[in-house]
Amino acid sequence: MPPPDARPPVRHPDAPEPGTLLGAHYDQCFGCGHEQPHGLRLDATAGEGVSITAEFTVQPAHQGAPGLAHGGVLATALDETLGSLCWLLQTIAVTGRLETDFVRPVPVGTVLHLSARCTAVHGRKIFSSAVGRIGSPDGPVAVRADALFIEVPVAHFTDNGRDEDIKAVMENPDRMKVTRAFEVNP
Numbered sequence: 001m002p003p004p005d006a007r008p009p010v011r012h013p014d015a016p017e018p019g020t021l022l023g024a025h026y027d028q029c030f031g032c033g034h035e036q037p038h039g040l041r042l043d044a045t046a047g048e049g050v051s052i053t054a055e056f057t058v059q060p061a062h063q064g065a066p067g068l069a070h071g072g073v074l075a076t077a078l079d080e081t082l083g084s085l086c087w088l089l090q091t092i093a094v095t096g097r098l099e100t101d102f103v104r105p106v107p108v109g110t111v112l113h114l115s116a117r118c119t120a121v122h123g124r125k126i127f128s129s130a131v132g133r134i135g136s137p138d139g140p141v142a143v144r145a146d147a148l149f150i151e152v153p154v155a156h157f158t159d160n161g162r163d164e165d166i167k168a169v170m171e172n173p174d175r176m177k178v179t180r181a182f183e184v185n186p
């Protein structure tokens with residue numbers, strides 16, 4: 001829960017307009033990357049205020065039980081949607097905590113309609129919540145999550161990421177949208 005002196009989130013003046021398709025922040029991202037053959041390929045759209053919507057179609061490769069989505073995959077979809085809120089805050093942050101409720105089973109072939117909103121900011125801590133509904137934005141709730149993201153410097157990635165992947169991004173910044181968006185020059 002945000003502390004009492006947390007402030008409401010503020011949409012950054014340079015945030016993409018509501019309705020803008022955000023695209024992948026990194027082409028190899030398991031959540032959103034379009035060059036990642038094993039990934040979820042989640043497409044997120046900027047909403048009003050500090051909110052995001054996204055869609056994700058559950059594929060056969062995402063099964064846990066026969067014909068049903070694996071819970072970890074659903075948690076990833078929630079995590080990715082929540083992470084996309086950073087575009088609207090124009091902040092680089094990573095997931096510190098993700099608390100997930102699995103409310104209904106989600107069959108393979110389902111289009112999961114996700115929505116996330118930032119609820120508060122306190123120093124480096126970003127509080128947010130998300131929900132995933134089956135079949136339509138008004139469909140039955142299947143999953144819910146509350147998250148704490150923590151703002152980090154670019155060194156979080158350059159110091160800890162595998163060298164060959166960091167090098168590949170530095171050689172071709174187009175592979176990582178965020179390096180342009182935040183004018184990162186590692």
Ligand SMILES: CCCCCCCC/C=C\CCCCCCCC(=O)SCCNC(=O)CCNC(=O)[C@H](O)C(C)(C)COP(=O)(O)OP(=O)(O)OC[C@H]1O[C@@H](n2cnc3c(N)ncnc32)[C@H](O)[C@@H]1OP(=O)(O)O
Nearest residue numbers: 079080083094095096097150152154157166169170178186
């Ligand atoms: C050429 C290169 C270019 C690079 C550019 C890159 C840009 C990339 C852009 C965008 C990437 C976005 C990717 C999105 C992908 C989807 C989201 C994910 O899956 S992210 C991956 C999973 N998450 C992790 O791997 C985090 C691993 N954890 C850590 O690294 C640390 O624990 C970290 C950074 C989260 C915090 O460590 P501390 O040392 O910086 O800070 P402390 O002091 O520990 O925490 C700060 C505050 O947060 C609270 N806190 C931290 N973790 C908490 C927790 N789990 N629960 C509750 N509170 C927590 C602490 O109590 C503290 O609070 P108080 O300020 O004292 O009030």
